[in-house]
Amino acid sequence: MKRKRVNYVLAVGGLLWLAGCQTKPVQEPQVAFRLSDAMMQRIQVAAAETQPLRSELTLVGKITADESRFIKVFPLVGGDVEGVNVELGDYVRKGQTLASIRSGEVADLERQRIQAQSELLVAEKNLRVAQDLVEAKLSSQREVVAAQKEVEKAQAEANRIQEVSRIYGIGKSSMYTVKAPIDGYVIEKNVNRGTQLRSDNADNLFTIGQISEVWVLANVNESDIGQVRTGMDASIQTLSYPNEAFRGKVDKLYTVLDPGTRAMTVRVRLPNKDLKLKPEMHATVTLRYEDGGSLTTVPASAVIFERSKHYVMVFRSRSEIETREVEVLKSLGDVAYIRQGIKPGEQVIAKNQLMVFNALNN
Numbered sequence: 001m002k003r004k005r006v007n008y009v010l011a012v013g014g015l016l017w018l019a020g021c022q023t024k025p026v027q028e029p030q031v032a033f034r035l036s037d038a039m040m041q042r043i044q045v046a047a048a049e050t051q052p053l054r055s056e057l058t059l060v061g062k063i064t065a066d067e068s069r070f071i072k073v074f075p076l077v078g079g080d081v082e083g084v085n086v087e088l089g090d091y092v093r094k095g096q097t098l099a100s101i102r103s104g105e106v107a108d109l110e111r112q113r114i115q116a117q118s119e120l121l122v123a124e125k126n127l128r129v130a131q132d133l134v135e136a137k138l139s140s141q142r143e144v145v146a147a148q149k150e151v152e153k154a155q156a157e158a159n160r161i162q163e164v165s166r167i168y169g170i171g172k173s174s175m176y177t178v179k180a181p182i183d184g185y186v187i188e189k190n191v192n193r194g195t196q197l198r199s200d201n202a203d204n205l206f207t208i209g210q211i212s213e214v215w216v217l218a219n220v221n222e223s224d225i226g227q228v229r230t231g232m233d234a235s236i237q238t239l240s241y242p243n244e245a246f247r248g249k250v251d252k253l254y255t256v257l258d259p260g261t262r263a264m265t266v267r268v269r270l271p272n273k274d275l276k277l278k279p280e281m282h283a284t285v286t287l288r289y290e291d292g293g294s295l296t297t298v299p300a301s302a303v304i305f306e307r308s309k310h311y312v313m314v315f316r317s318r319s320e321i322e323t324r325e326v327e328v329l330k331s332l333g334d335v336a337y338i339r340q341g342i343k344p345g346e347q348v349i350a351k352n353q354l355m356v357f358n359a360l361n362n
Helices: 002-021 037-042 104-135 141-168 222-227 353-361
Strands: 044-047 049-065 070-073 079-084 097-102 175-179 184-189 206-209 213-221 233-238 246-257 263-271 282-299 304-306 309-317 320-332 335-340 347-351
Touching (some): 037 353, 049 222, 049 320, 049 335, 070 184, 104 141, 222 263, 282 347, 309 353, 347 353
Antiparallel strands (some): 044 347, 049 213, 049 282, 070 206, 079 097, 097 175, 184 206, 233 246, 282 335, 304 309, 309 320, 320 335
C-alpha cells in the first residue's frame, strides 16, 4: 500500500513538471491602422464647408435654332424645279445657289423688259422729233411736254422691271435661281427636283440657320413657375452626349401658359461653338435655385451608404481616421448637404474612401 502511494505522488509530480516545461504563447502587440504611401496617393481629401441651401428643377425640352439667326427661303415665282444643289445639314455661303426653277413668270418678265426698253427708245425718239419741230416752229411746246411725259412713263416702267429682275436675281432666260440669303446650315428642306411650284405657294423651300448659338425651349409646371427667373444658370444634357453637360442661362420666360399642359415655356440661350447641338434634339434642362439658409456640405462622393446609414471618413492624419455617421438632408449634383455629424473645416476622404472604410471596419 505504501508503494502505491509513492507511485501516485511521482506520477502527479511528473505531470506538474511537464506542464511547467510547456512554452506559453506570446501575444503580439496590436498595430494601429496607418495609410500606406500608395493609398495616400490614391485618396483625395476635401474640407467640409458651409454653402447656401439649393434645390433644382429638372425640365424636358428641345434644341432649336435662334430665331434671330435663321431665315426661311420662299420661292418668288412658280414653275418646275429643275435642280436642287444642297441637302439637309449642308453648310452654305451667302449667294450660293440652292435650287433652279424654270418659270413662265420669269420668261414673261424678260418679255416685259424687252418691250419696256423698246417703248423707252420710241418715246425718246418722239421727244427728239417734237423738240426739232418746235425749233423749226412747226409745232407747239405742248407737244414737247407730252413727249417728255411719255419718256418719263416709259423710263419708270423700264426701271420697275429692272428692279424686279434684280430682286428675283434673274437674267436673260426663263431660269430663276434660289440663292442663300446668309451663311449658315440648311436646317429645313421642303423641295426636290421635279417639284412643281405654284405662283401662290406659301411654303418655304429652305430654312438657313446659324447655329453657333442655339436655344433650348423647356416647359415649367405651373407649381414651379415661382422658382424660375431670368439669368439662372442652366445645365443641359442630351441623349447624343450623355456624359457631357452644356452650360447656358435662362434669358426669357414666356408668360403665356399652354392651356393643355398648364406649363410655361422658358428659353435657355446656349453657346454651340463645336456645333454638337442640332435643332430638334431632345434635351434635359437642370435649373438650380436657392431655398434660403445655409448648411454644411461635403462632396457627394465622400458619403458612404451602409446598412441604411450614411458615413464619412474624417481624416486628421494618415494614422488618425474616423468613421463617422452623418445625417444627410439631400444630395444635389456633386454636393451633399449634411444636417448633422460634421462641422465646417473638418477634412473628409472624397475619393477611394470605401477602401479605407472597409479596411477600418471589416
